[in-house]
Amino acid sequence: MPILPxxxxxxxxxxxxxxxxxxxxxxxxxxxxxxxxxxxxxxxVKPSDKVKAHWFVMDEEYNSLKxxxxxxxxxxxxxLEIFPMK
Numbered sequence: 001m002p003i004l005p006x007x008x009x010x011x012x013x014x015x016x017x018x019x020x021x022x023x024x025x026x027x028x029x030x031x032x033x034x035x036x037x038x039x040x041x042x043x044x045v046k047p048s049d050k051v052k053a054h055w056f057v058m059d060e061e062y063n064s065l066k067x068x069x070x071x072x073x074x075x076x077x078x079x080l081e082i083f084p085m086k
Contacts, residue, residue, distance in 0.1 A: 011067065013083040014053070016075060022056040022083060023075065024067045029053070036077045046078040 011024035014033070025033065029051045040046045053075050057068045 011054075013056075013085065014080040015083045017079050017081055019079075022065065023053040023073075023080075024056065025051055025053045025080075033077050033080060040078075049077045050074040051077055051080075 010027045012027060012030045014023055014025055014030075015021070016023055032049070032051050036046075036049055051074065052072050054067050054069055054072060056065045058064075059066045
């Protein structure tokens with residue numbers, strides 16, 4: 001049986017504005033978000049482009065947030081705002 005290499009995928013954290021929840025978007029997908037936000041910055045009407053993401057859920061065992069990889073969702077980019085990590 002061949003050994004598959006481990007795929008190291010990084011995620012960026014965004015906040016869904018209308019739901020007030022955090023979600024994780026893969027770094028490659030988040031490039032679409034950056035291009036969209038730069039293109040439509042300051043404009044009132046924005047298209048409803050979507051990206052794939054995963055919600056953050058509460059891990060009761062460790063009392064912390066974790067990415068829920070069991071379900072993938074599509075969210076509209078105009079609903080997203082980057083979450084400050086300070």
